[in-house]
Amino acid sequence: MSWEAARVVAAGAARPLGPLSVPLSEALGCRLAAPLTALVAMPGVDVAAMDGYAVAGDGPWRVVGHVLAGGTFHPGELRAGEAVEIATGAPAPAGAEAVLPYEQADVGPPHTGPVTVPRMRAAHGVPAEVWVDGPAEPGRHIRRRGEDIAEGAVVLGTGAVVTPVALGLAAALGHDELLVRPKPRVTVLVTGDEVVQHGLPGPGRVRDAIGPFLPGLVEWAGGRVTGGVRLPDGAAPLRAALAASADVIVVCGASSKGPADHLRAVLGDLDADVFVDGVAVRPGHPQLLARLPGGALVAGLPGNPFAALAASLTLLAPILHGLAGRRGGASSRPVETSALAGTVRAHPRDTRLVPVRRTGRGAVPVGHDGPGSLWGAALAEALAVVPPGWSGEQVELIELPPGD
Numbered sequence: 001m002s003w004e005a006a007r008v009v010a011a012g013a014a015r016p017l018g019p020l021s022v023p024l025s026e027a028l029g030c031r032l033a034a035p036l037t038a039l040v041a042m043p044g045v046d047v048a049a050m051d052g053y054a055v056a057g058d059g060p061w062r063v064v065g066h067v068l069a070g071g072t073f074h075p076g077e078l079r080a081g082e083a084v085e086i087a088t089g090a091p092a093p094a095g096a097e098a099v100l101p102y103e104q105a106d107v108g109p110p111h112t113g114p115v116t117v118p119r120m121r122a123a124h125g126v127p128a129e130v131w132v133d134g135p136a137e138p139g140r141h142i143r144r145r146g147e148d149i150a151e152g153a154v155v156l157g158t159g160a161v162v163t164p165v166a167l168g169l170a171a172a173l174g175h176d177e178l179l180v181r182p183k184p185r186v187t188v189l190v191t192g193d194e195v196v197q198h199g200l201p202g203p204g205r206v207r208d209a210i211g212p213f214l215p216g217l218v219e220w221a222g223g224r225v226t227g228g229v230r231l232p233d234g235a236a237p238l239r240a241a242l243a244a245s246a247d248v249i250v251v252c253g254a255s256s257k258g259p260a261d262h263l264r265a266v267l268g269d270l271d272a273d274v275f276v277d278g279v280a281v282r283p284g285h286p287q288l289l290a291r292l293p294g295g296a297l298v299a300g301l302p303g304n305p306f307a308a309l310a311a312s313l314t315l316l317a318p319i320l321h322g323l324a325g326r327r328g329g330a331s332s333r334p335v336e337t338s339a340l341a342g343t344v345r346a347h348p349r350d351t352r353l354v355p356v357r358r359t360g361r362g363a364v365p366v367g368h369d370g371p372g373s374l375w376g377a378a379l380a381e382a383l384a385v386v387p388p389g390w391s392g393e394q395v396e397l398i399e400l401p402p403g404d
């Protein structure tokens with residue numbers, strides 16, 4: 001199958017997952033499956049916008065109480081000439097017409113009236129009355145109920161991406177869960193007796209270079225790695241591991257024709273529908289896509305790490321986009337084309353994926369692009385798609401997952 005055809009087949013194989021209600025902590029990066037509405041007004045009641053004194057009528061005002069955010073409401077209505085000391089965000093008493101910020105408040109005994117009253121109160125152990133005065137314009141520094149967002153308002157539409165900010169907004173509006181297109185759950189199976197997960201690989205061993213790049217790539221493509229195991233070579237462990245509960249199971253290695261490459265045989269035993277079996281692309285040609293009878297998709301990645309990366313971008317990314325309901329199928333980003341500078345030889349039958357960086361002269365190959373090493377891809381910004389028989393035209397660039 002050609003590289004282009006494989007991408008189209010992969011994109012078409014994955015229908016968006018059904019809507020699911022998930023806790024806010026799991027909704028980041030998903031798309032809303034229903035509009036986000038305000039379950040409460042913002043603010044929920046009239047509140048002070050400044051620390052100071054809520055006042056009614058004209059000053060000076062006699063201070064008749066204190067209200068803190070989270071404390072008890074002021075009982076009753078504020079009458080003309082009265083004030084309550086109030087904290088930002090605390091409910092403004094009924095009748096309050098403005099808040100006089102501390103910075104503008106002149107606090108003390110009344111400027112008018114008998115000066116003997118405070119002294120007499122002090123003499124009898126009665127707390128001195130506190131009065132405030134200052135320039136309080138009617139309506140100033142009180143946020144009225146629903147002033148920012150009315151209860152029931154639609155604040156984000158269906159399909160909006162749940163960003164970190166959207167999570168804060170949803171929480172403020174009373175939501176604990178959101179109805180979203182869930183991120184496809186991906187389980188990663190890393191096969192091979194020679195593959196080790198930690199430290200220096202001994203003679204005849206290699207460090208797993210695919211498992212570490214998959215979570216970031218999967219996340220970038222719209223999915224979430226929810227499980228993973230390292231498997232010894234052998235059909236039985238692979239068959240057992242393919243029972244994992246996931247939307248996509250990624251199998252690294254075991255994709256070729258060697259004595260330890262059991263993937264095709266196991267998929268045959270399991271009655272899987274293998275609908276991409278090899279792709280005319282270098283590197284990465286032994287990759288495959290299948291659907292298990294239970295519905296999970298299986299993406300078979302070659303063991304050579306750069307071949308696995310090329311296969312992830314060819315088949316895995318499009319199916320994750322499709323399952324996550326992202327527009328654009330193979331890629332949710334617009335196709336970018338570029339001139340290709342430097343010396344690049346096309347393959348007669350296969351598409352080549354060549355690691356490149358963008359320059360003023362066009363995309364330039366960075367080299368170090370053998371299938372067994374990720375060096376070139378790590379230096380590159382994109383992979384140039386060089387079609388079979390290419391003779392110098394503009395080429396498509398496919399993005400590599402960025403780190404930031």
Ligand SMILES: Nc1nc2c(c(=O)[nH]1)N[C@H]1C(S)=C(S)[C@@H](COP(=O)(O)OP(=O)(O)OC[C@H]3O[C@@H](n4cnc5c(N)ncnc54)[C@H](O)[C@@H]3O)O[C@H]1N2
Nearest residue numbers: 192206207208209210253254255256257261302303304307
């Ligand atoms: N007779 C044939 N032999 C091979 C063919 C072929 O068409 N006919 N294709 C070659 C190509 S191309 C590739 S790519 C590999 C794919 O092999 P597998 O997917 O079966 O993978 P393995 O044989 O297990 O490993 C290949 C290679 O990669 C190393 N490896 C495996 N897993 C990892 C990992 N997680 N991290 C780092 N390196 C890994 C493994 O040690 C091998 O060196 O088949 C060719 N052969």
Ligand code: MOO
Nearest residue numbers: 283284285307371
């Ligand atoms: O897929 Mo293999 O070259 O393409 O290592």
